[in-house]
Amino acid sequence: MAQYQRPDVPPMKDLTTENITDNVQAINSNCPDARLRFLLDRLVNHLHDFARETRLSITEWEATIKFLVDVGKISTDVRQEFVLLSDVLGLSLLVDAIDHPKLQNATEGTVLGPFHTTDAHHVAHGHQISNDADGEPLLAICTVKDTHGMPISHVAVDVWETDSKGFYDVQYADRGDKPDGRAIVESDENGVIFFNAIVPVPYPIPNDGPVGKLLEKLKRHCYRPSHMHFMLKKPGYDRLITALYLRGDPFETSDAVFGVKESLIVDLARVGSTEGLAEKYNVSPDTKLLTYDFILITEEEARQAREEAAQRVADKQGGKLKVVGGLLVPSDS
Amino acid sequence: MAQYQRPDVPPMKDLTTENITDNVQAINSNCPDARLRFLLDRLVNHLHDFARETRLSITEWEATIKFLVDVGKISTDVRQEFVLLSDVLGLSLLVDAIDHPKLQNATEGTVLGPFHTTDAHHVAHGHQISNDADGEPLLAICTVKDTHGMPISHVAVDVWETDSKGFYDVQYADRGDKPDGRAIVESDENGVIFFNAIVPVPYPIPNDGPVGKLLEKLKRHCYRPSHMHFMLKKPGYDRLITALYLRGDPFETSDAVFGVKESLIVDLARVGSTEGLAEKYNVSPDTKLLTYDFILITEEEARQAREEAAQRVADKQGGKLKVVGGLLVPSDS
Known part of the structure; x- marks a missing residue:
């Protein structure tokens, strides 16, 4: 195995349901893009909490994987099934409202x-x-x-x-x-x-399609x-x-x-x-x-509103986050 | 519009970043499958919290939709890109550990x-x-x-x-x-x-594929x-x-x-x-x-271990959840 160099990342092993989240965060922590690192950090936390809180079974995980593949497969330029999934889960409306604060x-x-x-x-x-x-x-x-x-x-x-x-x-x-x-x-x-x-x-x-079947x-x-x-x-x-x-x-x-x-x-x-x-x-x-x-x-009014709304979220997190270009990133980045 | 009957679901309107989550939960609450209802409830909560905490931008949402479509498109019976995505996010290991408690x-x-x-x-x-x-x-x-x-x-x-x-x-x-x-x-x-x-x-x-690009x-x-x-x-x-x-x-x-x-x-x-x-x-x-x-x-040992682990999660939730067939569901179902 001489051809492989041991990578310079935080070591981990013997992962359990409790320590897996910190370990995934640690290995993602080398990401140079502060915003992407923040998004992945929050995503992994929520994804793992979801699995732990529900005790998601392997059968349910398999069904979810199949569902997501089906949603991707049926999607085309004129049939946006993943957009539809986001729509029926209320995510699209929420993201629009976040990105366009009422002014x-x-x-x-x-x-x-x-x-x-x-x-x-x-x-x-x-x-x-x-x-x-x-x-x-x-x-x-x-x-x-x-x-x-x-x-x-x-x-x-x-x-x-x-x-x-x-x-x-x-x-x-x-x-x-x-x-x-x-x-x-x-x-x-x-x-x-x-x-x-x-x-x-x-x-x-x-x-x-798969989203219609879910609604049913x-x-x-x-x-x-x-x-x-x-x-x-x-x-x-x-x-x-x-x-x-x-x-x-x-x-x-x-x-x-x-x-x-x-x-x-x-x-x-x-x-x-x-x-x-x-x-x-x-x-x-x-x-x-x-x-x-x-x-x-105006674009300037929107920029300011976004900046202010982001700052309000950052303030609530007590110093852990800061706002760069209107987007939240970790303070230490 | 005489041909349409007003549906018998909780009314909602004028959704904001704050009340959208409750509204999505309300409209999902007619689901007769208690386990699916519970999974959707937790999923929607985490998905919305993720968007609110990160103030996910529309550009980022669009990039995510495109990423997910690509992950679905490249998936085949012998190339399971969604499984791979679950793997690199630590979800697969976590779900396996949940479904197979160490005994x-x-x-x-x-x-x-x-x-x-x-x-x-x-x-x-x-x-x-x-x-x-x-x-x-x-x-x-x-x-x-x-x-x-x-x-x-x-x-x-x-x-x-x-x-x-x-x-x-x-x-x-x-x-x-x-x-x-x-x-x-x-x-x-x-x-x-x-x-x-x-x-x-x-x-x-x-x-x-898309997951490899994400790791990069x-x-x-x-x-x-x-x-x-x-x-x-x-x-x-x-x-x-x-x-x-x-x-x-x-x-x-x-x-x-x-x-x-x-x-x-x-x-x-x-x-x-x-x-x-x-x-x-x-x-x-x-x-x-x-x-x-x-x-x-044995299957019986595994069943018991799952049942006990699920009961421990339910106990922590103080009466909100119960265990049916080894799976967590809302107590009122």
């Missing part, structure tokens, strides 16, 4: 979900983004402002929704490179965007309440990923992926209820009307 | 590892299980006894090891259905098994110390998955998958050092000699 009057974020694509077309105001003739017509008129109430122009507003059957375009095998039910609209000098779409409907998240075992339904997704982007502003939900939806208080927030629930009106609107936007008076004022924060 | 004088278990197969041939005593002519010859003479020292016959002893280059047969593309470096030997009426093999060598765990980032080496795997099975006895490690190996105290235990380390002798042994077993006196006495516990 003053700014619009709250919510889960991205697995159906955003990067191939939506830029369209002009008034465009009908859905080709589904069975959908109930909807006119959306929104504004984009900053936290001081000033309109923000040239914000790329990425919108996506299902068809009237509750399916996104990417869930159809013949979708090819023709996006449907999605588009990017740019805000004008008054911060306004408007476009035609269809009234969102509730829909099941994909339930024919948990006796959870797999529905999301009616909503329309929005992603707002402009250099200098914190990217906002959010969605608007229709009030009164049967799944409003039991969203399978925990995305609903009170501030994101809207009441649809009728275009005809407002004098002159149908003519101005060239739609039938029966068309449903969605209005919303999005409020963006 | 009296019984042989300790250790990690199964990702290279066990189910197609090893049953061979007669004295068979050479390795076809690698470059390997250093080894004669293994072992016994299998119960905790009272009585020999156990008809135990199927599944053995597997790498070749002299540190690769298992399944790591060669042309392996096909011809197992090599693995076999099943059955104990005789005296509890004895003996077979020929080659002296184990240290080897790297597969490091060309952590500045961890990917070597396992020299060892030979054993799985011992007989109806009525607790299946023992273990391995024997060679004393003095350079990686003895830094095993990449945390498998080494003091009681499983052996000193190899020379067959020629014992009068008459070379002639009796028809090998050269220079052949290395591995001897070990395995001690199995």
Whole structure:
């Protein structure tokens, strides 16, 4: 064995259920990336505590390994089963809320979900983004402002929704490179965007895979309440990923992926209820009307909010952690 | 929306970083399987605490999702990358130790590892299980006894090891259905098994996949110390998955998958050092000699040990948990 050099790591041997955690931490402690070291430290602690607290059996461990392999195997660019798993465990909503602390009057974020694509077309105001003739017509008129109430122009507003059957375009095998039910609209000098779409409907998240089977075992339904997704982007502003939900939806208080927030629930009106609107936007008076004022924060405001929130966690840990670049790392790094 | 019925689950809305955990638990609380409900409860708690404590960023979450998908994608029946991930995080060793509490004088278990197969041939005593002519010859003479020292016959002893280059047969593309470096030997009426093999060598765990890349980032080496795997099975006895490690190996105290235990380390002798042994077993006196006495516990002893260990965890939780079928479940289930 002359060809092998004894590695320069803390020695360990004779591992037990009690000392294994410290030993794994010790061998990971050579990691030069302080943030990664911190993440692994916390991950290993929680993973081991989970196994000890539950006394996870080998049979259950084997089933979990198989489940995770299946989740990976079924995942593709258009079917993000691991994102879905994170969604149904409430992790996606939590991470979004952590990374985007609620700030003053700014619009709250919510889960991205697995159906955003990067191939939506830029369209002009008034465009009908859905080709589904069975959908109930909807006119959306929104504004984009900053936290001081000033309109923000040239914000790329990425919108996506299902068809009237509750399916996104990417869930159809013949979708090819023709996006449907999605588009990017740019805000004008008054911060306004408007476009035609269809009234969102509730829909099941994909339930024919391992995550769907898990929900079944948990006796959870797999529905999301009616909503329309929005992603707002402009250099200098914190990217906002959010969605608007229709009030009164049967799944409003039991969203399978925990995305609903009170501030994101809207009441649809009728275009005809407002004098002159149908003519101005060239739609039938029966068309449903969605209005919303999005409020963006700047990148600098977001950076500060994250920094402050991280510092609050560090303070609670009494000197063990510090904040570098907005992220928590061990103080001794 | 007349076709949808409002589900009968606890209502939730307006989720924050603080109340999301209780809300996810509430919606999972309809699960009729008490054990699954308990596992999910603890999993969600740890997962959310991990995200809150580290303030996991969306970028880090995205990188984790991609990592997990990659781990799933590269996994096959002969490349168990999720098992490997569990191994390098110390989880596999921990779960084995939990499921097989150390009992009296019984042989300790250790990690199964990702290279066990189910197609090893049953061979007669004295068979050479390795076809690698470059390997250093080894004669293994072992016994299998119960905790009272009585020999156990008809135990199927599944053995597997790498070749002299540190690769298992399944790591060669042309392996096909011809197992090599693995076999099943059955104990005789005296509890004895003996077979020929080659002296184990240290080897790297597969490091060309996502788990290997993680170890690189952590500045961890990917070597396992020299060892030979054993799985011992007989109806009525607790299946023992273990391995024997060679004393003095350079990686003895830094095993990449945390498998080494003091009681499983052996000193190899020379067959020629014992009068008459070379002639009796028809090998050269220079052949290395591995001897070990395995001690199995019965299924009933294992069941009792698990039950008692689970009860100790339940007692610590002061009435919140109870033990059913050896597994912890909530008391109110």
